[in-house]
Amino acid sequence: MGKSYKKLGLVVLLAQVLCVPSQAWGSCPLAYLDPGTGSYIFQLLIAGLVGAGFAVKLFWGYIKAFVVSTFSRKKHKDDDQQS
Amino acid sequence: MTSSLKSIPSSFRDPSGFLFTHDSRIYRQINTLYRPHWDQLHQSGLYDTLTARGLLIPHQQADLDLALTAQACCVIEPERIGFVSYPYEWAFSQLKDAALTTLKIQKVAFEHGMTLKDASAFNVQFHNGKPVFIDTLSFEIYKPGRPWVAYRQFCQHFLAPLALMSHCDIRLRRLLRTNIDGVPLDLASRLLPSRTWLNPGLLMHIHLHAKSQQRYADASLKPAKQQTISRLGFLGLIDSLTTAVRKLSWRPAGTVWGDYYNQTNYSDQAMEAKKHIVSDFLKRIGPTTTWDIGANTGVFSRLAAEAGSQVVSLDIDAAAVEQNYRWVKQNKTQNILPLLLDICNPSPALGWAHEERLSLRQRGPADVVLALALIHHLALSNNLPLGRIARFLATLSPWLIIEFVPKEDTQAQRLLASRYDIFPNYTQQRFEEAFGARYRILERVTVPDTLRTVYLMQRNESKTS
Numbered sequence: 215m216g217k218s219y220k221k222l223g224l225v226v227l228l229a230q231v232l233c234v235p236s237q238a239w240g241s242c243p244l245a246y247l248d249p250g251t252g253s254y255i256f257q258l259l260i261a262g263l264v265g266a267g268f269a270v271k272l273f274w275g276y277i278k279a280f281v282v283s284t285f286s287r288k289k290h291k292d293d294d295q296q297s
Numbered sequence: 298m299t300s301s302l303k304s305i306p307s308s309f310r311d312p313s314g315f316l317f318t319h320d321s322r323i324y325r326q327i328n329t330l331y332r333p334h335w336d337q338l339h340q341s342g343l344y345d346t347l348t349a350r351g352l353l354i355p356h357q358q359a360d361l362d363l364a365l366t367a368q369a370c371c372v373i374e375p376e377r378i379g380f381v382s383y384p385y386e387w388a389f390s391q392l393k394d395a396a397l398t399t400l401k402i403q404k405v406a407f408e409h410g411m412t413l414k415d416a417s418a419f420n421v422q423f424h425n426g427k428p429v430f431i432d433t434l435s436f437e438i439y440k441p442g443r444p445w446v447a448y449r450q451f452c453q454h455f456l457a458p459l460a461l462m463s464h465c466d467i468r469l470r471r472l473l474r475t476n477i478d479g480v481p482l483d484l485a486s487r488l489l490p491s492r493t494w495l496n497p498g499l500l501m502h503i504h505l506h507a508k509s510q511q512r513y514a515d516a517s518l519k520p521a522k523q524q525t526i527s528r529l530g531f532l533g534l535i536d537s538l539t540t541a542v543r544k545l546s547w548r549p550a551g552t553v554w555g556d557y558y559n560q561t562n563y564s565d566q567a568m569e570a571k572k573h574i575v576s577d578f579l580k581r582i583g584p585t586t587t588w589d590i591g592a593n594t595g596v597f598s599r600l601a602a603e604a605g606s607q608v609v610s611l612d613i614d615a616a617a618v619e620q621n622y623r624w625v626k627q628n629k630t631q632n633i634l635p636l637l638l639d640i641c642n643p644s645p646a647l648g649w650a651h652e653e654r655l656s657l658r659q660r661g662p663a664d665v666v667l668a669l670a671l672i673h674h675l676a677l678s679n680n681l682p683l684g685r686i687a688r689f690l691a692t693l694s695p696w697l698i699i700e701f702v703p704k705e706d707t708q709a710q711r712l713l714a715s716r717y718d719i720f721p722n723y724t725q726q727r728f729e730e731a732f733g734a735r736y737r738i739l740e741r742v743t744v745p746d747t748l749r750t751v752y753l754m755q756r757n758e759s760k761t762s
Contacts, residue, residue, distance in 0.1 A: 252512060262530060
């Protein structure tokens with residue numbers, strides 16, 4: 215049950231990397247600081263990368279366990295077939 | 298509105314509100330324009346969370362009648378900061394801790410549906426021994442998809458100077474004094490060694506970021522659906538910056554006075570005797586505030602702190618101040634603030650109309666100045682006449698505890714070893730005459746087993762001009 219939730223969470227998070235909301239722009243009278251065009255565009259360019267990196271970091275334990283269990287299952291199958 | 302109300306000159310850029318003083322107390326006016334964000338700050342529980350964790354300065358509601366303009370929706374009185382310091386006066390670890398505090402606040406704010414609209418290093422102060430965010434109006438409601446407005450400012454104020462100090466030279470901290478809005482990223486990128494292109498955090502947030510700034514310098518931003526970033530992308534950016542900052546380090550080594558107390562000509566007995574003399578003088582004064590000038594690693598600052606004084610512990614040596622700060626942090630000492638400062642070239646008034654950042658003297662006076670093992674550096678290494686030293690010190694505090702180090706002292710001899718002795722007036726008699734013109738010499742005690750004398754002096758108020 216817990217594993218299913220984690221899987222779902224991973225899917226949602228990864229989907230967030232690709233699907234971004236609109237209407238982020240619009241007037242904001244309080245944004246008194248000039249973010250700098252280059253800095254703003256640069257964030258848009260790296261967002262996917264750092265987002266994906268963050269998702270991997272968040273779910274690293276789960277990913278590691280998933281990979282280990284997949285390979286160990288395969289190994290068990292191979293061992294069973296050999297015996 | 299009364300005539301004693303006065304706006305603070307450093308608080309004028311943000312239309313959300315500003316700081317002002319009234320009867321020596323500091324208030325912040327919050328304008329109606331900021332109301333939705335102010336409500337969100339409190340209703341979301343962000344204010345309570347941040348203040349409970351000691352990340353944001355707490356405040357009390359004040360009377361709206363104190364407001365300076367009609368745009369006000371409320372007035373608050375933030376908890377008072379003992380001594381306002383600036384990033385160009387901080388040791389490496391202080392700037393690093395301030396950077397991590399800013400990112401931590403951004404992360405917590407994001408969990409509460411808010412974001413920081415600026416990330417100036419000047420928004421952080423050291424209060425009770427820890428970095429704390431002081432700009433309560435820096436929070437705005439997070440608009441989904443909107444990149445972090447303060448990203449460039451964070452990189453300029455924190456990441457670039459930390460990277461330069463860590464990878465080039467610790468003295469590059471001074472760039473924060475000449476660049477009041479942080480170190481330009483193209484400059485940082487040019488100064489950093491080429492090996493930093495292999496560091497993922499610095500490659501992204503300094504080198505490529507600087508390239509992007511150059512490439513899109515003349516471009517205009519147009520609203521478009523694709524010009525947004527996801528929540529995960531936003532969190533990833535903060536996490537990536539946190540990792541980049543955490544990986545930066547600086548180990549103090551090879552500085553001239555960093556291990557001064559190990560090289561001193563004091564025997565253990567003499568050092569204990571000097572501590573006893575200074576403690577005794579401090580007890581007689583009972584100072585609320587102490588400035589320890591030439592504090593080195595803060596040995597004598599701790600005596601003043603133990604006596605209950607709020608101590609600003611100043612030294613020119615980056616390694617000594619770094620050690621002092623690490624000690625303060627490790628021991629959770631709340632009333633010592635170590636700062637990097639060259640007393641021969643103290644922090645000036647900076648910024649618009651010379652009013653945004655105060656000079657050292659403008660942030661005084663202290664109750665007492667400690668000037669121990671300092672006079673020979675000022676007079677013999679920096680050619681400062683004794684009369685001028687007395688005149689300047691007298692502007693900083695009404696009390697002075699000062700140590701006279703004669704030419705015959707081995708440490709003074711070291712300073713004279715490579716130069717002509719052009720200081721015929723550097724004698725104990727001339728010292729007493731010069732300081733006697735500004736102060737009443739109340740007591741002089743020779744430190745046993747040394748040639749040195751520690752003085753207790755009180756400013757002569759009729760001769761301070």
